[in-house]
Amino acid sequence: MRQRTGAPVVALAGNPNVGKSTVFNALTGSRQHTGNWSGKTVANAYGVMRCGDTGLTLVDLPGTYSLRARSSEERVARDFLASGDADAAILVADATCLERNLILVLQVLEVMPNAVLCLNLMDEARKKRIRINTEALQRELGIPVVPCAARRGRGLPQLTQAVCCVLENDSSGPVAAIRYPDVIENALQRVGGTRGEALATLALHPPGGLTGQQFDDMVTAAAALRAEEIALTCVQVPEAACARDRQLDRILMSRRLGIPLMLLLLALVFYITLFGANVPSEWLGTHLLGLTAPIAAGLSALGLPPFVVSMLVDGVWRVLATVVSVMLPPMAIFFPLFTLLEDAGYLPRVAFQLDHAFQRAHACGKQSLSMCLWKKCMRPQPLDRRGAIAYI
Numbered sequence: 001m002r003q004r005t006g007a008p009v010v011a012l013a014g015n016p017n018v019g020k021s022t023v024f025n026a027l028t029g030s031r032q033h034t035g036n037w038s039g040k041t042v043a044n045a046y047g048v049m050r051c052g053d054t055g056l057t058l059v060d061l062p063g064t065y066s067l068r069a070r071s072s073e074e075r076v077a078r079d080f081l082a083s084g085d086a087d088a089a090i091l092v093a094d095a096t097c098l099e100r101n102l103i104l105v106l107q108v109l110e111v112m113p114n115a116v117l118c119l120n121l122m123d124e125a126r127k128k129r130i131r132i133n134t135e136a137l138q139r140e141l142g143i144p145v146v147p148c149a150a151r152r153g154r155g156l157p158q159l160t161q162a163v164c165c166v167l168e169n170d171s172s173g174p175v176a177a178i179r180y181p182d183v184i185e186n187a188l189q190r191v192g193g194t195r196g197e198a199l200a201t202l203a204l205h206p207p208g209g210l211t212g213q214q215f216d217d218m219v220t221a222a223a224a225l226r227a228e229e230i231a232l233t234c235v236q237v238p239e240a241a242c243a244r245d246r247q248l249d250r251i252l253m254s255r256r257l258g259i260p261l262m263l264l265l266l267a268l269v270f271y272i273t274l275f276g277a278n279v280p281s282e283w284l285g286t287h288l289l290g291l292t293a294p295i296a297a298g299l300s301a302l303g304l305p306p307f308v309v310s311m312l313v314d315g316v317w318r319v320l321a322t323v324v325s326v327m328l329p330p331m332a333i334f335f336p337l338f339t340l341l342e343d344a345g346y347l348p349r350v351a352f353q354l355d356h357a358f359q360r361a362h363a364c365g366k367q368s369l370s371m372c373l374w375k376k377c378m379r380p381q382p383l384d385r386r387g388a389i390a391y392i
């Protein structure tokens, strides 16, 4: 292993929503937030994973589609990978859409050749009858490839083993998998050093009179082209696997129907939450508050002074009973419904559909999901004064 002060550092990078935090939690025993939409992790999270007797620092990075991305959380990931603070990287990729994931993988390999590819969501890929030739992929990329289904813990021991091997056999050879247009290739030769470092220099001073945006677009397009070539060689996707998704997307994401359907669906969820919760709320309120008198009588029988009884009964019990009866039923309805939409993969589509509108307010579509959760907490409810104070 590399001689460094402190434990070796392993970065966990990949596209958004591919299971990085799930892998991180499984390898470190942490409880990072996971969920089926993009952009949950917005800052680096640190944990310790074991490699035999050695402890490794694992860093869960925010998801990013490209090293040339410009959103703030994506910059966090890019800056960490470029900083040289990591000794190796676990690149997590979604096996159901490998081609798109390979763009980042290829870019990261230019700055961090010491890496392992964790081919996650293999269970979903199998369901869709997507076949991936992992040996061919390994040859193309020049790094170990480990198929995993992190949610069920499958493949994680092999992943740990591969990470340990990579750390022991420091591979620092240049990975020149992406072929850039001549203007960039020539400039890379002139700048010298590793391709990753040279690219970072050129990004600041683009060659051939290119603007920063043109340079970024050309670099990303070259990576996308190479990713497509590799996917053509290594991945077999049966046409039928995508047909149902495409048909659904044609309706759910269509220009005319997409937004109305989304509003209808979210309105339905809120309607069920707001009105469906009234009955259990009332039932809970009646029964819990009905216990007030027996509790007061019991406490008085214990010989407690009246002001202590009033404090415990009116101050603690009534507030607790009101909070539980008001908050518990809508939560018990809303969160399972939201989870259903999440598991069906609809939430990322909501974020995508609203992205344009949110960008006009200098925000991004992913924030709509946090807003849905916040809106749920704004549930109006007839309350007495104590209940209102507790609710606030």
Ligand SMILES: Nc1nc2c(ncn2[C@@H]2O[C@H](COP(=O)(O)OP(=O)(O)OP(=O)(O)O)[C@@H](O)[C@H]2O)c(=O)[nH]1
Residues within 6 Å of the ligand: 014, 015, 016, 017, 018, 019, 020, 021, 022, 023, 033, 034, 035, 036, 037, 038, 039, 040, 041, 042, 062, 063, 064, 120, 121, 122, 123, 124, 148, 149, 150, 151, 152
């Ligand atoms: N079916 C299946 N689902 C998985 C697997 N691994 C992760 N998931 C699910 O994928 C979703 C995304 O997982 P996260 O770990 O939050 O993904 P992430 O890459 O950290 O996401 P960001 O932080 O937003 O970039 C969650 O709903 C996970 O339960 C897997 O192997 N199989």
Ligand SMILES: [Mg+2]
Residues within 6 Å of the ligand: 020, 021, 022, 033, 034, 040, 041, 062, 063
């Ligand atoms: Mg995450």
